Amino acid sequence: MPDVTKHGADPEVTRTILQYLYARPSAAETIRRALEYQAQGHEGFRWQHVRVMPKALTQLVLDGLIDRLDTPGAWYSVTNPLEAMEAVSRFFNEQADIRRERGHIGSSQLPPLPVGVPATLFDSVLGYADVKRQLFLALGTPTPTHVLIHGKPGTGKTLFMEAIGKLPGALFRHADTVTKSGLRRVVTQDRPRYLILDELDKMSLEQDTILLELMDGIVSAMNYNESYSEAIDMRVFAAANDIRHLRPELRSRFLKIPIRDYSPEEFIAIATSYLVKNGVDARIAELVAEGVSHKSRDLRDAIRIAKMARTEEDADFLVRTLGQEAQV
Ligand SMILES: Nc1ncnc2c1ncn2[C@@H]1O[C@H](COP(=O)(O)OP(=O)(O)OP(=O)(O)O)[C@@H](O)[C@H]1O
Ligand SMILES: [Mg+2]
Structure with missing residues (x-):
């Protein structure tokens, strides 16, 4: 019979949280404050209690570290408090060890992040915590790991490529504009550390x-x-939409990361946040996000409708007619 009285932290969950903290060290302090506040007998916390902007908490909700409580106002609680406590405590202990070894105080840069790669690298991409984690790990390998992200249109692949394209020594190219000799020349002359090829499936076989x-x-x-x-x-x-037509020998040289479809709830959270951040009225943003989540779940549809709609009725009408062209 399983022992339900001795309910310890799940080591797998602790490890996942710890990995997350390595990639985003700033989250460790937020979670620590949240746990401290909850330990005083509060069921949840608000942004003021952990001293970060509400946007940072939305990111932590999307990444699965905290939950938004079903109460009026923006209250949150730590999703796996036991594991989070264990992870945060290990994180700060390890950090202290590293500082001791290095003989200086104050650096929050941790070893798993490669030199020159900031923890905020993928902050422009909402959600996709597991993809970000894989990318950080791939960026940190001592010898090159090549990565190919693939999935449906409008799922943020180009956004990921642009983020990596901002690293020092990065070279960004649309694969359909690349030629053999051009690439050879630029690689020989400029010695880029990262070569970013968007739309790899459009690159010609020659x-x-x-x-x-x-x-x-x-x-x-x-x-x-x-x-x-x-x-x-x-x-x-x-990045590519469809990787089935790539040469098998090219495909096999990549770590392939499929971008999975958003769940309707994830889509609503991401689309609403994206639209509001881009100046769309909050009510219209919610209406559009909710409507598109039942249909294509394509962020580009949400963006287009929000751009066209002048009133809530317009938004409602455009959502209702979305996808009708496919039935013509
Ligand atoms: N997870 C996300 N977070 C923030 N913005 C997103 C996200 N996913 C998509 N977007 C936004 O949606 C639009 C389309 O995204 P993007 O161009 O990255 O898609 P894509 O996957 O490259 O599509 P395609 O396969 O057609 O090239 C952009 O405006 C982008 O900013
Ligand atoms: Mg793209």
């Missing part, structure tokens, strides 16, 4: 062979009629 070589860490070139090759240290990050 051009993609160079990638195999680059991904294996080699670039070859001609010099005074003599060919030579050099070792390079470059990571490729790519």
Whole structure:
């Protein structure tokens, strides 16, 4: 019989939270304050109690660290308090150890994040905590891990690529504009640390062979009629809708991350937050997000409708007619 009286923290959940804190160290202090406040006998907390902006709490809800309580006003509670407590305490202990070893105080930069990669790198992308975690881990490997994100249109893939494109030493290209010789030249001359290829499925088959070589860490070139090759240290990050038509040998060189569909609840949270952040009236934003969540669940549809609607009735009408073109 399972022992229900000795209910300890689930180590797997603790580990997941800990990994999250490595990627977003600022969340550790928020969770610590929230737990402290709840430990005083409160069922939940508000943003004032943890001293962060409400937006940061929305992000933590989306990432599954805290829940929004079903009470009037914006009250929250820590989702897995036992595990969170364990993770936060280990996090701060490890941080103290690292500082001691380094012999200085004050740095909050933790080892799992590679040099030059800020914890806020993917903050422009809402949700997708597991994709972010995989990307951070891939960015931190000692030898290159190449990553290919794939999924339906309008799911934030380009947003992920643009975020990586902001890292020092990154080179961003639309794959359909890339040529073999152009890529060889730029890699030889500029030595990018990250090569970002959006829409990899649009790259022509004649051009993609160079990638195999680059991904294996080699670039070859001609010099005074003599060919030579050099070792390079470059990571490729790519995005695509459909990866079935890529060469198998190209596909196999990537860590493939599928972007799964949003649940209706996730879609509503993400679309509402996106629209409000972009100046759409909150009531219209909610109406559109809710309506589109029952239909295409494509953020671009929500953005388009919000752009067109001048009143709540317009929004309602546009949501109702959404998708009718498919039945023509
Ligand atoms: N998770 C998200 N967080 C914030 N914005 C998002 C998210 N997903 C999509 N968007 C927004 O929706 C629009 C479309 O996103 P994006 O261009 O990244 O999609 P995509 O997956 O690259 O689509 P495609 O496959 O058609 O290229 C953009 O305006 C983007 O800012
Ligand atoms: Mg795109």
